[in-house]
Amino acid sequence: MNFGFDFRATLGYVTDPSYAAAVLGEAYPNTYSNADGASIVAGWTGGVATRDRIAWAEPRLAGLNGSDGSGTITFKVALPGPGQYGIVAAFGDEGNDETCTVTFADDTATIVTYTGVSVASFHSMDASGNVYEDHVFFASQTPLVHTFTSSVLKVTTAIGTATEFLQVTSLGPPPKEIDVLPLKGSQLVLPYPLGLTPEQCAAQIFANGQEYIVSADGLTFLPKHAILTVTPKG
Amino acid sequence: MPAPTTLTLTLLDGTTTSAFTIPTGTTAEQLWQQLIRNSDREGYIQSADGTYFIPVSAVLKAVAS
Numbered sequence: 001m002n003f004g005f006d007f008r009a010t011l012g013y014v015t016d017p018s019y020a021a022a023v024l025g026e027a028y029p030n031t032y033s034n035a036d037g038a039s040i041v042a043g044w045t046g047g048v049a050t051r052d053r054i055a056w057a058e059p060r061l062a063g064l065n066g067s068d069g070s071g072t073i074t075f076k077v078a079l080p081g082p083g084q085y086g087i088v089a090a091f092g093d094e095g096n097d098e099t100c101t102v103t104f105a106d107d108t109a110t111i112v113t114y115t116g117v118s119v120a121s122f123h124s125m126d127a128s129g130n131v132y133e134d135h136v137f138f139a140s141q142t143p144l145v146h147t148f149t150s151s152v153l154k155v156t157t158a159i160g161t162a163t164e165f166l167q168v169t170s171l172g173p174p175p176k177e178i179d180v181l182p183l184k185g186s187q188l189v190l191p192y193p194l195g196l197t198p199e200q201c202a203a204q205i206f207a208n209g210q211e212y213i214v215s216a217d218g219l220t221f222l223p224k225h226a227i228l229t230v231t232p233k234g
Numbered sequence: 235m236p237a238p239t240t241l242t243l244t245l246l247d248g249t250t251t252s253a254f255t256i257p258t259g260t261t262a263e264q265l266w267q268q269l270i271r272n273s274d275r276e277g278y279i280q281s282a283d284g285t286y287f288i289p290v291s292a293v294l295k296a297v298a299s
Contacts (some may be wrong), residue, residue, distance in 0.1 A: 182294055182295060183246060183294065184246060184248065184294055185244070185294060185295065211270060212266070212270065214263060218261075218262065218263065218298075219238060219262060219297060219298040219299070220295060220296070220297050220298070221262075221263070221266045221295060221296040221297075221298075222294075222295050223270060223290065223293050223294075223295075225290075225291055226246065226293065226294045226295060
C-alpha cells in the first residue's frame with residue numbers, strides 16, 4: 001500500500017502524483033482514490049480551513065489544510081492492517097512563517113510529538129521534525145517508520161500548523177519472532193515485542209542494560225557477549 | 235512440566251560445565267542472575283564442584299533442565 005494525500009483547497013489547482021489524492025478538507029470517514037487505482041478511508045475531525053498557495057512549484061506542497069482556529073484538528077487514516085509503515089509528511093505554509101506542533105499517534109498511543117518547531121515560509125517540517133527549504137524538501141526529508149499494532153494513523157495539528165502532504169507506505173507485516181544467533185551453536189527464537197520497530201527491538205536488547213536474553217520457555221539464557229545477530233522475522 | 239533443578243553452562247569452546255543445582259524456591263533465571271552478577275567480563279563463575287573458575291565472557295549459554 002502506497003497512498004499520498006495532497007492537502008489544498010481546489011481539486012484542479014495542481015495535478016497529483018499517481019499515488020496521491022487531493023484532500024480538500026473532507027471530514028472522516030471519506031474514501032480517497034488515487035490514479036494508481038488504490039482507495040483508502042481517511043479524513044479530518046475538527047474545524048478545517050483549506051488554502052491553495054502556489055501551483056507552479058511542487059504539487060505536493062501547493063496548498064494546505066489547517067485548523068480554522070477553533071482548536072486542534074486530527075487527520076485520521078484507516079490503514080489496511082497492522083504492520084510497519086513509512087510515513088512521509090510536510091507541514092508548513094508557502095505564504096507564512098509558522099510554529100508547528102504535530103503529534104503522530106496510532107489507535108492507543110502517541111508515536112511522536114514535535115512542539116513549537118519554527119517553519120519559515122517556503123520551508124516545510126518533515127515527519128521526523130526536520131525543517132528544509134521546499135525546493136529540496138522531498139530529497140532531504142526523513143520518513144517516520146512505525147510498526148502499527150492497530151490499523152489507525154492519526155496526525156494531530158495545533159492551531160497555526162498547516163498540513164501540506166502526507167504519504168503512507170506499507171513496509172510489511174510486523175515481525176513475529178526474533179531470531180537470536182549465538183556466536184556458536186543453535187539459534188534462539190523469541191516472541192517479538194509488539195509495537196517496536198526492528199531497530200528499536202535490537203537497540204533494546206543491546207543497550208538497555210540487559211545482560212542476557214531468555215528463551216520463550218524460560219530455560220535457556222544467552223549472555224549478551226555471546227550474541228552474534230538479532231534478526232526480526234515476519 | 236516440573237521445575238528445572240539444574241543449570242548447565244556451555245562455554246564458547248563447546249565444552250559443558252558441571253551442572254549447578256537450582257536451590258528450592260529459586261528460579262533458573264535467579265540462579266543465572268547470581269552467576270553473572272559481575273558480568274562486566276571481569277567477573278567469573280565458580281564451577282559447581284569449586285575446583286575451577288570460568289570467566290563470564292567465556293560462557294556461550296546456560297540451559298536449565
